[in-house]
Amino acid sequence: MTIILSIDDILFELFPKAKGASEKLEALKEELVNYYSYSVYKPQVTFEGQTIIINIPTQVIAQEKQAYDKIVSLASKGKFQEAKQALNVLIKQNPTNSEYYRIYGQILSEEGDQEGAINYLIDALRWDPKNGYALIMMGNVYARYQGDIETAMKYYDQAVKLDPSNYIAINNIGANFLQKGQLAEGLKYLERAYQINPSYANTTYGLALAAERQGDLEKAFSMSIQTLKSTTFKDPIYLNAMPLALQAAQNLIRLNRGKNIFDLYRSKLEKAGGKDIDVVADPNIPTAAKLEIAENYNREVHVIRYKPTYSAVEHLMMHELVHLDFIIQAREEGINKLFVxxxxxxxxxxxxxxxxxxxxxxxxxxxxxxxxxxxxxxxxxxxxxxxxxxxxxxxxxxxxxxxxxxxxxxxxxxxxxxxxxxxxxxxxxxxxxxxxxxxxxxxxxxxxxxxxxxxx
Known part of the structure; x- marks a missing residue:
């Protein structure tokens, strides 16, 4: 691909860093090279009078990107051997690309070869010390598999230093503090990561765990639910968050707030409908709960029946009250129907x-x-x-x-x-x-x- 630009005031508006430089053309060339670079591929920038010609090796870039995307797809499907074979070809073609070593190291870590992973990640950082993903991956290997939190923190800190918005690195720092039992320090980093990306499941799960330890039942529940929403049922973090959400919910219903909610709603509907509402525990009904409308049974009162063996029966009773509420509203408008x-x-x-x-x-x-x-x-x-x-x-x-x-x-x-x-x-x-x-x-x-x- 060839791009031809004219050296004029508009060009310096588009690339303003060179505008105030003493050596404007050299500064402009540097800015153009940085802007039009892709991965390790840098464009050829030449000046001809008042014209700049930029040649970008797009064909080579496209071919290599296609090969790299295929490798990422293979790795995500667990086809590590095929991915490594393809990576070996890419590394031979372009041994200066940091990302190739980084993904190779990640594959080795997934396979359980942590020493091999470290070696490849070191190569990734030698070629590009600012590779944030490689820095995070190094921290993960040292923290999770080597038990070396101190070394892991060096890599995480460097990732955050290079990019203060790197929520993954910030989250991992917080998780390591939690692992060491430093709850307050860990929460500080987790909250910071959450502010940057509230949808990152690892962060919401970490906040849920921390809240559970602190006895904050509402936050433990809401954060574990947020984790479930951000993941799929096949994700390991989903499998960890689900029992945490269920346990947090169980702890909350022990506070017995549901009874008061039900009693208030029941009183409101008794007043609106002009009839009392009886509640009966009945293990013999065919469903978890049912509403019996007074008029349909020739009674003076409505009856809600529920199976006492079911979890969180207050929800079942509230559900039946809403049925009655909708019926009362429909009757007031003259649009209620009986389905038979x-x-x-x-x-x-x-x-x-x-x-x-x-x-x-x-x-x-x-x-x-x-x-x-x-x-x-x-x-x-x-x-x-x-x-x-x-x-x-x-x-x-x-x-x-x-x-x-x-x-x-x-x-x-x-x-x-x-x-x-x-x-x-x-x-x-x-x-x-x-x-x-x-x-x-x-x-x-x-x-x-x-x-x-x-x-x-």
């Missing part, structure tokens, strides 16, 4: 699953058992069809309106999703259930799981 299923719909459903019924008969199941099984499938799927859409609105409402309820909500939805997952992956359920019903149920469970992921 008919015998005709049930008969059509039975027809659709007739192949399953035949299979059960063939296996020797009694007519009564088959009838109960079919009715259970029909009722269960209807509950999912009716509840899933409105439940999404309810959970967002609870999340936005009642922040102190979030630990309850997190534990409760997590447990319900686990239960649903077991129901559709159970070997016996898969053998007995109609494929279409099982598939539909999985879809509804996935919707709930996606909402949990969105919220937490």
């Amino acid at each position: 299923s008919t015998q005709e719909q049930k008969a059509a459903f039975i027809t659709d699953i007739y192949d399953t019924i035949k299979k059960l008969k063939k296996q020797g199941y009694e007519e009564n058992s088959i009838s109960n099984f079919s009715t259970g499938l029909f009722d269960g799927l209807n509950r999912q069809i009716y509840n899933t859409p409105i439940d999404l609105f309810i959970e967002y409402y609870l999340y936005d309106k009642y922040s102190d309820l979030r630990p309850y909500q997190f534990l409760s939805i997590y447990a319900l999703i686990k239960e649903g997952q077991m129901a559709v992956t159970d070997k016996r359920a898969i053998e007995l259930s109609p494929r279409k019903v099982l598939s539909d149920s999985k879809v509804y469970n996935v919707i709930n799981a996606l909402q949990l992921k969105d919220l937490y």
Whole structure:
């Protein structure tokens, strides 16, 4: 690639460092070389009168970048042998590129060869002492695998000195202080890293751990949740953050704030709807909780039933209260609807699953058992069809309106999703259930799981 520039006032506006220099052209040439350099490749800059000609070896750069990107992809997939072979070729072609040694050292560290990693990282820093990633990687090797915190800190400090906004190095310094038991000093660096990049999972996880040690339950919960949001379930840090979030939530619900939240909301709805609301622990209901509207049962009171064996039942009860709240609001506007299923719909459903019924008969199941099984499938799927859409609105409402309820909500939805997952992956359920019903149920469970992921 060739770039041709005219030496004029506009050029010095574009490259102002040379503007006030005594040797303007030499300073301009240096600035142009620095600007148009890529990795170790520097452009050829020549002056012809009032014209500057810049030649950049773009073809070589593109070829080498393509090879390097392939190496990074191979390494990220764990194909270390292929990546090292390709790196050897690149290093032979261009032995002055610091990054090639850095990524080679990182691969060796991943393979468990820490001494080899150090040697390659030293080469990386010999070619470019300002390679921040190599400095951090050296610190990581010494801290995590050599147990040499003092040496690790030298590399981390140098990375921060070169780039005060290097949140990875700042985070690692904080993590090492935590490891040494210096909580206050570690927090200082972690908070600094968080200010630079609040989405870096290692930092939020470190802050969650520190908060747990300090007994700050709210911060331990919120930071562990933030860590989950910044990672995927396959990441090791996610696997560490999830039990921390669950434990922090358990500790918070022991404070029993949920009862007061529920009592206040219940009183508000009793006043708005003009009827009392009874709460009954009932281990025999088919779902975790259910709302029985007074008019539908010819009663004077509404009833919320819940299974007492479930986690964070205050969330289940609050969820049913929101159902009632929406009903009361709809009644006031004259738009409330009662959803029912008919015998005709049930008969059509039975027809659709007739192949399953035949299979059960063939296996020797009694007519009564088959009838109960079919009715259970029909009722269960209807509950999912009716509840899933409105439940999404309810959970967002609870999340936005009642922040102190979030630990309850997190534990409760997590447990319900686990239960649903077991129901559709159970070997016996898969053998007995109609494929279409099982598939539909999985879809509804996935919707709930996606909402949990969105919220937490």
